Amino acid sequence: MKLLLTSGGVTNTRIRDALVAMLGKPIEESHALVVPTAQWGHPMCGPASVRGLVAAEPDWRDFTGLGWASLGVLELTALPSTGADRCVPWVREADALLVDGGDATYLCHWMRESTLADLLPSLSDTVWVGVSAGSMVMTPRIGSSFVEWPSALDDRTLAVVDFSIFPHLDHFPTNTLAHAERWAADLGLPAYAIDEQTAIAVVDGRVDVVSEGHWTKFEA
Helix, strand or coil, X not given: CEEEEECCCCXXXXXXXXXXXXXXXXXXXXXXXXXXXXXXXXXXXXHHHHHHHHCCCHHHCCCCXXXXXXXXXXXXXXXXXXXXXXXXXXXXXXXXXXXXXXXXXXXXXXXXXXXXXXXXXXXXXXXXXXXXHHHHCCCCECCHHHCCCCCCCCCECCCCCCCEEECCCCCCCCCCHHHHHHHHHXXXXXXXXXXXXXXXXXXXXXXXXXXXXXXXXXXX
């Protein structure tokens, strides 16, 4: 897949331009499915925040509110009971999957249970746009400090990319650069700390940082 891994969405012109280049057409002509699943695994999220995401309320203007040609909902917890014959065409027909934040280990669990994880390698033309946990789920590990789901066995995720992501740099009191340095030291693999104005674009194995803000790379 083409990956646009963000902290806070498509928050500036450079990130938007990167998204349009990945899509190969304007956002207004592109069809998206939004995945709210990670929210259910995080204690700070719930019905009101899921509604806000799906309804493209102002807090989500840089994500679901970008002006997509159409916006559908793909709830991964429902897919095991629907069957692949129904859900696979939905995914294949979408230009973009908008995968929201919450808990990345919960999202990872349901990506596997729904078989979406198995489908990813075949989605060469689809753009994965992640926000926070929706980006972190593509990494090998998220670090124990980001695990909020009580049933998580550990902090491992899908390892689609070979680096980890520390999101919301300087956006929350606990998301400082010093915190990110301690987090990265425990991982043993390359990692990026990114703020709300930064994204990591991955296309054909090439990794590019797209930013109008602040970011830091930690080597393994």
